[in-house]
C-alpha cells in the first residue's frame with residue numbers, strides 16, 4: 001500500500017470543473033485525503049477541465065442535452081489518464097458511468113435542502129399573487145407551480161453572483177439555490193431560509209460530492225475507500241436506483257430523498273408534470289443494504305400510478 005501513496009514527485013491528479021463550487025469540492029477531497037494519509041498538499045494536483053455545460057448561457061441545459069454536459073470532458077480525461085480522480089456534484093451526475101469508470105466514493109453529505117432566496121420575501125408562502133420566481137430547474141419549477149399556480153416562472157441560469165444580480169435588478173422576486181452550495185461557499189446568509197424537505201423534496205443526490213476513478217485503478221480505490229462515507233453511499237444507492245428506474249431524463253421533474261435510521265432506510269420520492277398540475281409521491285422503508293431494490297420498487301409504485309400521458313412533452 002505505502003508505495004502506492006501519491007508523492008510531490010508523482011502527485012494524484014484531481015480533475016474538476018472550474019466553477020467556485022466545483023473548485024471548493026475538489027479542495028475538500030484533497031483535504032480529506034491529506035488528513036487520512038498525512039500527505040502534504042503537494043502530493044495532489046488540481047486539474048481544471050472546461051466542460052460544455054459551463055459555456056452554455058443562452059439556452060436551458062435540457063435543450064442543450066442535459067446532465068452529461070458537465071461530465072463528458074472530465075470523464076474523457078479520466079479514461080485517457082490525464083487525471084486520476086474526478087470530483088463531482090452527484091446531483092449533476094448521470095446514473096450510469098462510462099465503461100471503465102466507477103463512482104463509489106462519497107464524502108459526508110451536506111444539507112440536502114433547497115434555499116429560498118429573496119430580498120423582499122421570507123418564504124414561498126409570503127410571495128404575493130403573481131410574483132415572479134426565477135429558476136431553470138424543472139423540478140423546482142414544477143414543485144412551485146404545484147403549490148402556487150398563481151406565480152410566474154422565468155428561466156434563471158448562471159452562478160450564484162449572476163442570479164443575485166438578477167434579483168437585485170428586479171428580474172425576479174425570488175429564486176432557489178441548494179443550501180449545500182451556499183454552505184460550502186460560505187454564502188448561507190444569502191438564503192432567507194432552508195425549505196423543509198416536506199415542502200420541497202430535493203433532487204436525487206443533492207448535497208453529495210462523489211469521486212470517480214478508473215475501474216482497474218486499485219491503488220486509487222484503496223485511497224478513496226479511506227474517505228468514503230458509508231451512510232451517504234447507502235442513501236445515494238437508493239436514490240440513484242430510483243432515478244435510474246424512472247429513466248431520469250432531464251425532461252421529467254423528479255425528486256427523491258433517502259434517510260437512514262440505524263440500518264433502516266426510508267426513501268421518499270415524487271414525480272411531477274412539468275406544469276405542476278399533478279404530483280405523484282410515495283415512500284418506502286426497508287433494510288439500508290437493500291437500498292437499490294427499494295429505489296427500484298418505489299419508482300415502480302409511482303410509475304404504476306402515472307397516466308399514459310404523464311411523461312408527454314408540454
Ligand SMILES: NCc1[nH]cc(CCC(=O)O)c1CC(=O)O
Pocket residue numbers: 089090091092176177178180181205206207208209
Ligand atoms: N445544478 C447545479 C448544482 N449542482 C449541485 C449544486 C449544489 C450543491 C449540491 O447539491 O451538492 C448546484 C447548484 C444549485 O442547485 O443551487
